[in-house]
Amino acid sequence: MIGTIFNCLTIIVGSLIGSFLKKGIKERYQEILMQAMGFAAVALGINAIVQYMPKSDFPVLFIVSLAIGGLIGEMIDIETQFNKLVGRFSKSDLAKGLSTAILLFCIGTLSILGPINSALHGDYTYLFTNAILDFVTSIVLASTFGIGIAFAAVVLFVWQGSFYLLAIYLNDFMSAHLLTEISIIGGILILASGLSILGIKSFKSLNMLPALLVPPLFFIITHFF
Template structure:
């Protein structure tokens, strides 16, 4: 898992440098950086949806997944639990920054295909590229939200580790169709996060995270029974 470890280290380095910058930044610069991250998240979300939606073999699946996932997430109330947890470490807007970091770092083609290629072919190219991108992004986020952004490295390690282990033991399960559906839903969640950061609409994007679990479940059942 060299590629994943490299990716996580880049986030830690970026968060450290960004947190040092944070102490010297005036509030107006922090505000404009926050807005920049909001626009970036919106753009990345739109790009993911427009790129993968035309490739979908199940054009209604992402709608059903979002509906079911949102109900499950709201029942568990992931957003509130997450904010309470982060609140133990910071009284500032860290929860919003950390949720943004987690979505940006985890929900993307490089972060999903990377550990799969690493496991099956020993190719770390995707993860090294992703690590450099995440390092820069974490620097910018930490310059606004502080060093707490580094916590996203733990989530990223677990996320990529999940796909790494799944690729080793369930190679046939990691189909292009599954990756496409996950990318569509991920793009929508990143877009929603961007709107929240910009203050346009306060959306509970974290409560919709269970939607990412619906495509694997559906495609597995479809493979078994059809």
Template sequence: MIGTIVNTLTILIGSIIGGSIKKGIGEKYQSALYNAMGLVACGLGINAIVQNMSKSTFPVLFIISLAIGSLVGSVLDLNGRFERFIKRFSTGTLSQGLSTAILLFCIGTLSILGPMESALHGNQTYLYTNATLDFVTSLVLASTYGIGIAFAAAVLFLWQGSIYLFAGYLSPFLTADLLVEISLIGGFLILSSGLSILKIKDFNALNMVPALFVPIVWFIIKAIL
């Protein structure tokens, strides 16, 4: 599990460095960083969509998934619950930054396949690569939203740790087709988060997270039938 530990530590270190930098940045420059992070999130989301949409074997599945997932998330008020929880510890826009960080850190091929490769083959390459990317991302996010971005490290540890522990059971199930669908929907979630940061449209991205589980249910039903 060394790869996951390293990945978690890089986010913590990046958040601490970024949080320290934020203290010396004026409001004008913080606004510039908000815009930069919004554009980055949009770019990463669009890239994930373009890369995976052409590979999808079920072209309408992502539409159905986003529709059902958004309805379920809205009924459960996931975004509202998350914001209220974060406001117990911090004020401002930390909840928006954290939701973006969690999506960027956890929803991606490297963060899903990495723990499996580590558990099944002792290969840490995916996780070390992911750690490098997450270090830079956490540093920039923390310089924008504050050291509270470090909370995302705990979420990543639980996420990757769970995949690591259940890798033997998950490996036959996490097919290339399913990963494509999850990555495609993840791209839309990251894009929506970027648009929210840029204040173009507030999508309440966390309310859309249940959409990630719809393809899993679909593939289970398909396997049974």
């Protein structure tokens, strides 16, 4: 878990630096930074989809996952609950920035493969590389949305910690095929988040998060049956 802890610390430090810079950035510059993050999220999302879609052995799984996950997320209404929680601490658009930060930090090859490699091989290369990327991203996000971006580190710890434990106890299911399916869904969610930041259309990206749980369940079920 050393790599994950280091990754979380870089996000916290980056958020502190970004929030400090925010005080000296004029509103029009904050707006252009927000647009930059929107375009970056769109580009990362498209890249993930294009990269992993051709590798999928189950081309319909991501559609089923989004449908089932979306219905579950809408029933729980994760987006509204999240906005209410964040609204207690901030009256700005922190919720939008924080939800984007969570998706950018958590949904990616490095953030998933990192804890798996750490658990199985003691290799921290992916996590350390991911930490550097997240450090820069957290500075930019916090310079736009504020210090609240640091809360994404808590979610990242739980996310990577889950994969770390799964790799130890359920390493048979940590296949490249599962990573591919999760990455496709993650790419779509990041793309939707970027479009929301750009104001093109508002998507309930957080309500779609349960879709990420469908592929692991599918692989576990098919393994036994």
